[in-house]
């Protein structure tokens with residue numbers, strides 16, 4: 243039996259993290275085909291603060307009060323999906339335009355969710371959906387990286403970067419990581435063939451086949467000049483890569499729901515083959531502190547909320 247109301251975090255207008263407040267809301271009513279999930283952990287993403295600040299207000303206006311967040315892990319409490327009956331432990335990425343993760347319950351479409359192994363904690367599972375799918379889709383769908391190719395990966399030790407690095411190596415590619423100086427050793431330990439300091443070191447090696455970017459901006463553009471003719475540049479950053487003088491136009495892409503790849507990520511994480519460190523955990527009521535930490539950048543891992 244599900245409670246009729248739940249604790250949630252909402253905001254009533256765009257602004258800094260102080261606009262977030264705790265509220266008691268009706269539990270979501272699953273639409274036909276949807277499941278209801280009791281949320282046990284929430285992954286806080288850089289995008290959460292961007293939506294809250296109004297960065298996308300002109301093109302994608304939110305409806306207020308808005309419950310933020312996309313990434314949840316928890317237990318199914320209602321489902322008509324035979325593959326994920328009540329009691330199933332799942333991870334899910336909620337619809338970007340609806341969101342609703344910062345709450346005790348979430349309505350989830352099965353196409354956005356995947357079962358997780360008992361060996362995977364809810365906290366670890368909540369780090370997977372958005373960063374994991376973004377990293378894997380960047381390498382597999384957007385760049386279609388092939389064995390033996392060389393990929394420049396910026397921000398390779400960040401959340402998206404780590405999953406992209408893992409996916410590129412799984413495809414047999416060679417990764418050149420462009421990171422801050424303090425992350426060079428980590429990038430090599432994660433499997434990058436080489437690591438250079440973004441903005442400090444020039445590239446003098448053979449041309450890159452592709453660029454997978456999670457940082458954006460002019461410093462990345464400098465490295466993009468070294469993409470071979472016919473190569474591709476894809477970015478997930480909201481800071482554009484200036485295109486002037488580049489061998490190809492950088493293309494932005496947005497992550498999309500992908501249950502099969504999420505299941506693959508969950509299996510790899512459950513087997514211990516894939517992990518993003520958790521930098522901080524906050525109770526749900528401290529969502530504003532959690533977003534401030536993520537908004538400031540350089541958190542050193544994922545930030546997780548616990549309802």
Ligand SMILES: NC(=O)c1ccc[n+]([C@@H]2O[C@H](COP(=O)([O-])OP(=O)(O)OC[C@H]3O[C@@H](n4cnc5c(N)ncnc54)[C@H](OP(=O)(O)O)[C@@H]3O)[C@@H](O)[C@H]2O)c1
Pocket residue numbers: 287288289372373376396397398399400401402403420421422425440456457477478479480495496497539540541542543
């Ligand atoms: N388009 C989409 O669908 C989509 C999906 C997910 C994420 N994103 C975006 O992708 C970006 C990365 O997300 P994330 O979750 O991976 O964030 P993250 O975990 O904070 O990782 C960002 C990484 O980039 C590094 N970095 C930032 N600025 C840098 C610079 N100037 N030089 C070198 N390294 C730099 C960071 O290093 P430090 O930690 O040392 O600062 C960190 O390693 C964000 O802008 C996010 O909004 C987009």
